[in-house]
Amino acid sequence: MRDALNKTSTQQFMKFAAVGIFSFMVDWLLLVILTEGFGIDYLVSTTVSFLVSVSLNYALSMKYVFEHRDDMSRKREFTIFAILSCIGLGLTDVLMFAGVTILNIAYQAMKVIATFCVTWYNFFTRKKFLSATN
Template structure:
């Protein structure tokens, strides 16, 4: 059984983390701007900011993190990415609802916790379904 923590996997996750930090900064800024300045409900703001950050994350991830699979068209690749991201959005929204509405935790802290959880889901599912094995 091959270890998941090989040097290439660690390097790939490091690139994924940098792309994630950039995407999170966009996600966070948009979430706070929509919620605080435009008074949009935190769940609606969460969804909008997540979708914008996913588009950025897709572009950066496919350019710098994951190797395109030759056996998959770009259309299919994006479709899989979109489906995986929609699941990630669902997980984020559930975690946000539970954290903010049920547990009464500030939406900003809940967003950080939700992002941490969903990041692991994103990395492993994208690696499995979108990247060639190296």
């Protein structure tokens, strides 16, 4: 039984990772375009690109990664997702500010580091609050 649960969790995490990689590519590309192409401050670009990618991630995650809970309306599901994502955005912005402004790490590299850190938070909180298979 435990092996089946581990296999299911591993498969679910792999799907989550695939969706996340795609969403990250959109997020990172938009960040660079807004910052380099339009001269927008990296923190503003980070926030805009994060919000775009989180919307994409929601649609893909709820379709391919997490099973819809029958006891939860789509409106409530999205509200929880949005709240968890706002916390993730806050974590991302704090990490970006600390890495770029305080530690003098290039914003592109720091985005990769911040995304890696926030990915774990995203997976476990979304699994706990949104998935029918906790």
